Amino acid sequence: MNRKIGVVGLGYVGLPVAVAFGKEHNIIGFDINENRISTLKQGTDYTNEVTGEELKEVSIDFTSDGSKLKEVDFIIVAVPTPINEHNQPDLTPLVKAAETVGKNLVNGTIVVFESTVYPGATEEVCVPVLERFSGMKCGVDFFVGYSPERINPGDKKHTFTTITKVVSGQTPEVLEVVADTYASVVKAGVHKASSIKVAEAAKVIENTQRDVNIALMNELALIFDRLDIDTAEVLEAAGTKWNFLNFSPGLVGGHCIGVDPYYLTHKAQAVGYQPDVILAGRRINDDLGKFIARTLVKKLIKAGIGVQGAMVTVLGLTFKENVPDLRNSKVIDVIRELQEYDIKVQVTDVEAEAIEAMREYGVSLSTIADLKPADAVVFAVPHREYVEGSWNVVQSLLKDKTGIVVDVKSCLDKALKPDNIELWRL
Template sequence: MNLYEKIVNRVEKISLIGLGYVGMPIAVAFAKKIDVIGFDIHDEKIELYKKGIDPTKEVGNDVIKNTTVDFTSDETRLKESKFHIVAVPTPVKEDRTPDLTPVKSASRTLGRNLTKGSIVVFESTVYPGVTEEICVPILEKESGLKCGIDFKVGYSPERINPGDKEHRLETITKVVSGMDSETLDMVAKVYELVVDVGVYKAESIKVAEAAKVIENAQRDINIAFMNELSIIFNTMDIDTKAVLEAAGTKWNFLKFSPGLVGGHCIGVDPYYLTYKAEQMGYYSQFILSGRKINDDMGKYVAENTVKQMIKANKQINGAKVAIFGITFKENCPDVRNTKVVDIIKELEEYGIEVKVVDPVADKEDLWKEYGINLFKTEEIKHIDAVIFAVSHEEFKGINLSDLTMMYGARELINLETLEEVAATSEFDVFVNRKNYVLIDIKGLFDRKEAEEMGYRYWRL
């Protein structure tokens, strides 16, 4: 039997190294068909998985409770596997150059436990050349084995979209590659066990690596264009969303929206590509321009929040602002590289007190990463401005009447809803006296309705 047949017949196992938002769903998917060892260096994360708790909320507690994945933080268990998938994060450093520390560390760990006849597939997003030029030498040094003779390598870029219940591992075409045709065929067969829509065989590992970084660079550039349009239209006092809706009636108009671009993919991957390009002597003019626009959007939102507060005659130093949503995207607990933090930092520079509400965010990660605590919605009172930064499903149930109470309406008129307030003779005084600042980054509310209700409304 070849390795694929041994895996299918449960003679050999596969391993997942890195059980985060990408690795864990992959491990769970494979475990439905074959034997899987799920390895992560974080003991506390492994303990949660063993207890049936899904901290990523990607597949849910019930799935974790019933999966057959053998979760472990003991690296020696990797020796039991012959097919290894490395799915660790690849962030950027403060200077926005690639931080390959996690993938190098994972390679060292795996190398110490690598056995002859193994195949190693990297899923981490990297620039072209990392797998063969950086990871392979580490694997060889740590294992004492020779790549191409004792073990083979491949690359299959992750395409899992955290928080997205529609586009999953099983429903997204999987790009696969291998160092030779034999490895490519083996990698393809293994992934075909779980990817229902099939795989695409890239002609080389470098092609697969490059494909991944340009997927997100393309999205980054398109969103940057929308953000620049938003800046332009705001100076013209034109509603950007209304413009995009009108333009979107054309059949070939690309429907992107302005917004904050963070996270571990779109906000990071372009830097991997431009870093490698600079090593080769080419300096990006287009990609980095878009990245700069997107990196500056948090500051832009904060500055416009302050401007709206000044127009509303608010005292800036000592003011209170509530921000709803701090994760890098909706319906996902991941706070890595969230650009909402840029808004918070900028507002605090003005002496503004910021309170964050997010029922989805990972509280522990948020505190470790940024030193930020969360508040409950009912704790938001006497606020000078409210910013909706992330469109979590939970926030879509909030209406403009509910928001009114956060600014102190209960203290002005002791009534529960805006409808009750409207029924009183004091309604006109209530509306004219209170100039509520509402910053709606994601366009969750109707602009016209908000302005008719007395809100000072602004959005990208």
């Protein structure tokens, strides 16, 4: 493998990819965020996906200068693919990245996209942009491939090099080059998809499958709540069967599970099919934050606590545990719904950056030491520090160590619950 590699987009996905290749090859790492480039050059990854030691060990030329991409002939594009306020795919970052690559494309280059898209997007959206800005012809002057990202933020076990890499290329020859390039660093090996569309579809259904399964658990939780049955206990009992799938209810946010299904449903509707099951799952998961908040409001009323002006502490704001990533966190849905009832909400998170929380959601983060005693605590995100502190942490946040606790992910041991606390869990 003698390709000169460049990585476009150095976020949660792109940086681990760049570091993996940078351990074996000299590569170019490009990002439009100059602050990101500056901090990486200083040996700091504020996403916490890569350590300072790892950054010191790799050979990566971090840059915000797109012209540096002229020095490579194998470009990996790993930029975000979000949705807009109407839950439609927003391909703006991907198109802008393709424009940058196109302007600096050299003859014979292979461009591999890792961003999650709907089947057909690489060839229907990205290729025309590359051709327009390069003045070259795809399949003649340059080539494309697709290799879906499988990065799981915060997961130190399933990493870029230990997860089988799905690869594809527009021709058999390109596929072999893409496969060999990734195989040079991915220890788990590669799986050669028969086409780019197959690889795109494989990625988008991975998270759609998880979304639908979690939606089922959330719907069961809604049913069991009305039946006054503890969902966690039901799942524990059902889980004793060998083929019962291990899913649990919870808020579904982040940049993958809560977003990717909309890429598939968008494409399905475009070809005349209404994806009822997938959209039903999305609707259930998107509405869960409001359900949690409204349940807490009912608990406050039953406890004789005046809702208007009541103080509620929300423990955790990131989209999942042990990561600083705030993108598409559904905890904000709980917060905003509580505020609709004129409840005072204070939020703390040991992982999130206060500046990012304010910029993303207009939420002011407090340290635990600065929190005022609360009438209720919403244990929203089970960061390691909170889980280890268990009931001691949660109880310390309540007025006179008594009140209501909402345990979204059922992380607190029900058997150890203090007598003066009312516990509700999803």
